[in-house]
Amino acid sequence: MATGEQCRVYLKSKAIECLAKYDIPSDATVEYDLTMIRVERAKDTKPQTDEDKLAESEILKERGDALLKGGHYEVAIKKYKKIYEYLISAIFNHDGDRDRCKYLKIASQSNLALCYMKMGNYDDAKRVCNRALDFDNQNEKCIYRRGQCHLAMxxxxxxxxxxxxxxxxxxxxxxxxxxxxxxxxxxxxxxxxxxxxxxxxxxxxxxxxxxxxxx
CATH class of the missing domain: 1.25.40.10 (Tetratricopeptide repeat domain)
Structure with missing residues (x-):
């Protein structure tokens, strides 16, 4: 929303639990008229160290997976892309961190491919499958999804x-x-x-x- 823009929002179920004091039934629908008064840009919270990037990538994957499950593919794509951006040049000294980094890079690209496939974008889905396979050329899930892309094409x-x-x-x-x-x-x-x-x-x-x- 831009400054001065208005919209109408409808809330129900758990979203109106805080309104119980107004004797509003739990199965009711509450209507709000909202006006955007001011827009402020959030501060840049981009992680600086590779360890911070790994931790943030864990969070991004959880959010991306939830968005993917809910059918919010375009937003999920942004989360998975950010993971790859954070970890592509990260270097870790401990085997556990290296393994987790590799897993997140492959999983993010695999799920990114699934998002593209859900949207009918098989070219990009195939491309990110190939990118994931650069890290593990025997990844069963990515090879299968690339096969699905080839079939659709x-x-x-x-x-x-x-x-x-x-x-x-x-x-x-x-x-x-x-x-x-x-x-x-x-x-x-x-x-x-x-x-x-x-x-x-x-x-x-x-x-x-x-x-x-x-x-």
């Missing part, structure tokens, strides 16, 4: 390769097997459509030649 052969790689990592991944079946069905359906298309083209060409000969 109709790159069926690439999708099958990804899902087969997933099965090499985890032979019991039932979802990957199902996705391979879907890819093969799509390939067969595409081949049938192509045959019908070429058949129609050849028939029209033959009819045209017959007409010309008759004339």
């Amino acid at each position: 109709r790159f069926y052969d690439r999708a099958i390769q990804d899902f087969e790689t997933v099965l090499k990592i985890n032979p019991s991944n039932v979802a990957a097997k199902q996705q391979i079946d879907i890819c093969q069905q799509e390939i067969k359906a595409h081949e049938v459509k192509e045959k019908e298309l070429y058949k129609t083209i050849f028939q029209k060409a033959a009819q045209t030649n017959t007409t010309k000969k008759t004339k």
Whole structure:
């Protein structure tokens, strides 16, 4: 909201518990008219040390995961991008911190990919899957999601390769097997459509030649 802008807000359930003293029923809906009087910029609280960045990234992941679960993909994307920004150049001396850093970089990119996929942006989803795989080229979840991107983009052969790689990592991944079946069905359906298309083209060409000969 900008300064002077107005909006109307409707609150219900737990959001109005503080109004119990006014004898407002718990299942009621309370209506507020709000006016933005002043806007102040928050102070820059960007973490300075790598340890602070790691701690902040933990918090950002929790918030991003909650936003992703709630379907707020665009806001979640900002959280996951910030994690990568914080940790891409961070250096840690302890193995535990290094492992946690690696986990957060991979998890943030994997969930970022899922956000993009939910929004139908498969190009960016595939790109961040590849970025995560730079840190761990055997990450089952990221390879699977890249396969889903390839399937959505109709790159069926690439999708099958990804899902087969997933099965090499985890032979019991039932979802990957199902996705391979879907890819093969799509390939067969595409081949049938192509045959019908070429058949129609050849028939029209033959009819045209017959007409010309008759004339």
